Amino acid sequence: MVIVGGGFGGLQAARKLARQSVDLTLIDRRNFHLFQPLVYQVATGALSPAEVAYPLRHVFRRNGNVKIVLAEVSDVLLDARKVMLRPVAGERAPAFVAYDTLIVAAGSRYSYFGHDRWQHDAENPKTLEGALSIRRRILEAFEAAELEPDAQQRASWLAFVIVGAGPTGVEMAGQIAEIARDLRADFRSVDSSSARILLIEAGDRVLAAFPPSLSAKTLRSLSRLGVTTMLDRTVAGLDDRSVTLARANGPSERIAARTVIWAAGVVASDLAGVLAERAELSVDRAGRVEVLEDLSLPGHPEVLVIGDMIRVRWPDGTSTALPGLAPVAMQQGRHAARSVRRQLRGRSLRPFRYRDEGNLATLGRTSAVAEIKNIRLSGLFAWVTWLTVHLLYLIGFENRVLVLIRWAFSFIAHGRGARLITGNLEPTTVDTGSDSLPVAWPRPDSRREHAA
Amino acid sequence: MVIVGGGFGGLQAARKLARQSVDLTLIDRRNFHLFQPLVYQVATGALSPAEVAYPLRHVFRRNGNVKIVLAEVSDVLLDARKVMLRPVAGERAPAFVAYDTLIVAAGSRYSYFGHDRWQHDAENPKTLEGALSIRRRILEAFEAAELEPDAQQRASWLAFVIVGAGPTGVEMAGQIAEIARDLRADFRSVDSSSARILLIEAGDRVLAAFPPSLSAKTLRSLSRLGVTTMLDRTVAGLDDRSVTLARANGPSERIAARTVIWAAGVVASDLAGVLAERAELSVDRAGRVEVLEDLSLPGHPEVLVIGDMIRVRWPDGTSTALPGLAPVAMQQGRHAARSVRRQLRGRSLRPFRYRDEGNLATLGRTSAVAEIKNIRLSGLFAWVTWLTVHLLYLIGFENRVLVLIRWAFSFIAHGRGARLITGNLEPTTVDTGSDSLPVAWPRPDSRREHAA
Secondary structure, rough: OOOOOOOOHHHHHHHHHOOOOOEEEEEOOOOOEEHHHHHHHHOOOOOHHHHHHEEEHHOOOOOOOEEEEEEEEEEEOOOOOOEEEOOOOOOOOOEEEEEOOOOEOOOOEEEEOOOOOHHEEEEOOOHHHHHHHHHHHHHHHHHHHHHHOOOHHHHHHEEEEOOOHHHHHHHHHHHHHHHHHHHHHHHOOOHHOOOOHHHHHHHOOOOOOHHHHHHHHHHHHHHOEEEEEEEOOOEEEEOOEEEEEEOOOOOOOOEEEOOEEEOEEEEEOOOHHHHHHHOOEOOOOOOOOEEOOOOEEEEHHHHOOOOEEEEEOOOOOOOOOOOOOHHHHHHHHHHHHHHHHHOOOOOOOOOOOOOOOOOOEOOOOOOOOEEOOOOOEHHHHHHHHHHHHHHHHHHHHHHHHHHHHHHHHHHHOOOOOOOOOOOOOOOOOOOOOOOOOOOOOOOOOOEEEEEE | OEEOHHHHHHHHHHHHHOOOOOEEEEOOOOOOOOHHHHHHHHHOOOOOOOOOEHHHHHHHOOOOEEEEEEEEEEEEEEEOOOEEEEEEEOOOEEEEEEEEEEEEEEEEEEEOOOOHHHHOOOEEEOOOOHHHHOOOOOHHHHHHHHHHHOOOHHHHOEEEEEOOOHHHHHHHHHHHHHHHHHHHHHHOOHHHHHHHHEOOOOOOOOEEEEEEEHHHHHHHHHHHEEEEEEEEEEEEOOOOEEEEEEEEOOOOOOOOOOOEEEEEOEOOOOOHHHHHHHOOEEOOOOOOOOOOOOOOOOOOEEEEEEOOOEEOOOOOOOOOOOOOOHHHHHHHHOOOOOOOOOOOOOOOOOOOOOOOOEEEEEEOOOOOEEEOEEEEEEEHHHHHHHHHHHHOOOOOOHHHHHHHHHHHHHHHHHOOOOOEEEEEEEEOOOOOOOOOOOOOOOOOOOOOOOOO
């Protein structure tokens, strides 16, 4: 059998099935499982990539029945029972893998609401590459502000706009506010703590998936951290210098900001559309494909689709999209593995039932909000809960210890161990012999250079 | 005063001078100090970038007299006493910084002996980006081999050529041999331990800077690890499929290999040439500028040049280039700081005297060779020495602990925590509707897909 995707859902299914006498092929574009809920911490320099990612081959090194294929799945031939893929490494000629049972867990990606070119100026923290790019932009903005003589330009380097006030947006905003404070001692010409952090949200409250009382608490916490939250606003346009916001009632606003981070809505993987087309189904506005209560593709009990690329259609004709959370994907992964085992024994599939495990989001260094089975937590206790849950879920034992140590240091020293600007190394070409350039070194508070 | 370069030499000088009542500007292209001797471990996935790099601003956060400027220095106007630079972040308009004393510590880079385009197919581990690119190529080579049906092609994916048998080349070769063994359990179709690791050296022994007896020991150790060392050979050509080697006596050889790593000779930073041109001096074959015994630029006692971008000219007319090692740069950095203090007190400069602190290189997981003050060590004891020295030199306390933990895990588990392929994410475009592609899934040992 074949599993597409090594995220929370696919990995959970694969681990359950690896213990059975099943020949399993796990296909993923990347060679690692990514611990998505902590990727934003890579973007803010608190963690290193290797601390939130775990090599897939290593997970299954003792399972001789599990093959891992590093490839992108471009099509699913439902009648021929084959997936078409293009390897990521090597010659990259397209190829086919046959399946008798298929689990598709290809996840979602950030949506720019039809403006894909916005990604150039407003990166999102979904991939490690995106997170490292955001890290570089945040750190370079402070560096640019330090060298900028013009006050207005300096202010635009020190303005950070985060689009979308879901858990990722709220956590990013809180962390950037803390970075700005932590870096104060590092700069001489500029006061990094004067940075403006603006959190933009289309809805009327932050953390819409949480109860309104926790949204209100979060809003107050963000304000204390120095984050300005702007509700009821959508992005009408953006470039590398500014963001334009539209409001239902009122004129549009233009904010001069050099750094924009995208944490707004997601759309399902394109594979959801491929499956819908092949099975002659439609997709919803977020590109999700509708599956039956047992998570199988209508008309294809041998194809199970899980995670945030699906809507579930109930027998009464209504349908729901569950929240795009790791626990949902993991529960569905376990359910899919059980379904495969039932099919092997000739039994029929059972409907999937979601057990709500709650919601968690951090707010800065030692505060969080949590809602677990109608219990609402906030502050330090919620943060300890958040910490425990995230450490327990981190897949590799080594990672857990490393992350804990790094957090402990970060907490004690108010430092950021992974504060490296990487990825845009300039060539070493030296331009000699041109003396006809601006003569003064422009600095906001240019001290005289002297050596005594 | 101004220091150019935050490597071992520049950082050492800056730390010594930061304690004096001196206004200091430290200019570097990167926002971090890089612990060069361990960068090769990032290339082999044993360490993360943040574990071998330390943010420069953090080092000097408590020194209000130290300004850090993220910029590339493109020229030094010796008569006007100004350095010209281009900021790395922001608008990047060229600017000038005035100095009364200047320390230039711009280091070196790998030389491709006039074939700079070889870097495309033979990356070097001098920068973090280079190291991550090498890591990706090594891991992708195994992935490609796993999917390659043709035996000859598979062999070329499993051939790793390392050019240059200095400490970096020897250490890389040893580590790749270990990776190949460690990964054996991770792959199903291919035996990763059948990889060929070829170490190419132009000279007649490995580790030419060490005594011949240690070179011989190293050669035997490499052979035990599975590394084939090829001496007296130079690279005559290379592309993404092969390397051609030339020998003084004998025909040239062509080796089919997809992965080539460059660890051959270095040339001085282009700033050495700039200084030489401005001071009307010449550079040697490796681009190094000649300085006086006291490390000052001839005719410019206010300009000190240190590290592996210089040759020292002795009063008798001869000149020497010291080895490009961290201890040399650090001793010269301390000497330069002392010289600045002497100048401030109106005293004349003193000649620099190099104190040989020895040579160290690792060979695989628990073996090393060392030569310290005529004492020659090899095996486990040399490795413990190597470990201690490298941990003591790591600048940030946090890094030391993290590196030690990661090494301990790597040692116990034979795993590689940072085994991530990052940096070449393919776009998510899906090519639907084309069924007319190769029908069979070509695998070396194609098991039948079944679910029972």
